[in-house]
Amino acid sequence: MQLTELYSAGLPRLVLFDLDGTLLDSVPDLALAIDRMLAALELPPAGQSQVRNWVGNGAQALVKRALAHSPAAVDGTDTDQFDRAFALFLHHYGLCCAEQSTLYPGAEALLSFLQAKQVLLGLVTNKPIGFTEQLLDEYNLRRFFTLVLGGDTLAEKKPHPMPLLHAMEKLSIAPEHTLMVGDSRSDIRAAQAAGCKVAAVTYGYNHGEPVDSYQPDIIIDNLIELIR
Missing domain, CATH: 3.40.50.1000 (HAD superfamily/HAD-like)
Structure with a gap:
């Protein structure tokens, strides 16, 4: 139509x-930033296919979903871990947001x-x-x-x-x-x-x-x- x-x-x-x-x-670069964030937290990577299903409700929701997905992450109510993870994501995404999108x-x-x-x-x-x-x-x-x-x-x-x-x-x-x-x-x-x-x-x-x-x-x- x-x-x-x-x-x-x-x-x-x-x-x-x-x-x-x-x-x-934008998923290729979002996934790259998420995986670099997870690596810095000594957590396993998520990959593009998983990140593709997490995008859509803003950067904070994306980071929360990435942390919740990892069995090695601290409980999702841990504010300190989220704050550190979010800062890491913002840093890495700022460096790579237009590399592969x-x-x-x-x-x-x-x-x-x-x-x-x-x-x-x-x-x-x-x-x-x-x-x-x-x-x-x-x-x-x-x-x-x-x-x-x-x-x-x-x-x-x-x-x-x-x-x-x-x-x-x-x-x-x-x-x-x-x-x-x-x-x-x-x-x-x-x-x-x-x-x-x-x-x-x-x-x-x-x-x-x-x-x-x-x-x-x-x-x-x-x-x-x-x-x-």
């Missing part, structure tokens, strides 16, 4: 994008098309804003977005609707003229709670669950399907 089938004006006035698992396959097929073409059609574009991710901005610069994506929100920009992050509502308010666009594009239940639930339509990609990080379980308005295998 194309966007023109969803909106009476042909296109939405605002499209909000998730980053990890939607525009960027790649843009998904169709990502840049879709962004370019929408920008040329004067559709406002925003980025709403649960990734910390510092890493988000670093990746936007590394992959030359910042030029597309009028607004960028990270997981630590506001008091709440997806699946809470606050980031989407904030973006729509800041850009003065109503929910009925807004589309969220994401890869996970967090994106879908946030969009549904915010009152806007949502397109879900099938290739991203949804904790091993099919995205159609959460009833998005559009399901696509490639971002370019939204306009072709």
Whole structure:
């Protein structure tokens, strides 16, 4: 299904994008940072396939899942271990966040098309804003977005609707003229709670669950399907 089938004006006035698992396959570098963190804690590595199922709720949730997965880790309520692990992860990810990550097929073409059609574009991710901005610069994506929100920009992050509502308010666009594009239940639930339509990609990080379980308005295998 194309966007023109969803909106009476042909296109939405605002499209909000998730980053990890939607525009960027970031798991290779996230897994590298997680495994370096675990090695520093003298814990066994997790590997890419495991990390792929842990991504989606922000950096703190990712680190907590990595610690909980390791049978040699201290009990998950150990604050000192988490604080040390989180600091290690932030350090290592800052060094490697753009080593192996790649843009998904169709990502840049879709962004370019929408920008040329004067559709406002925003980025709403649960990734910390510092890493988000670093990746936007590394992959030359910042030029597309009028607004960028990270997981630590506001008091709440997806699946809470606050980031989407904030973006729509800041850009003065109503929910009925807004589309969220994401890869996970967090994106879908946030969009549904915010009152806007949502397109879900099938290739991203949804904790091993099919995205159609959460009833998005559009399901696509490639971002370019939204306009072709």
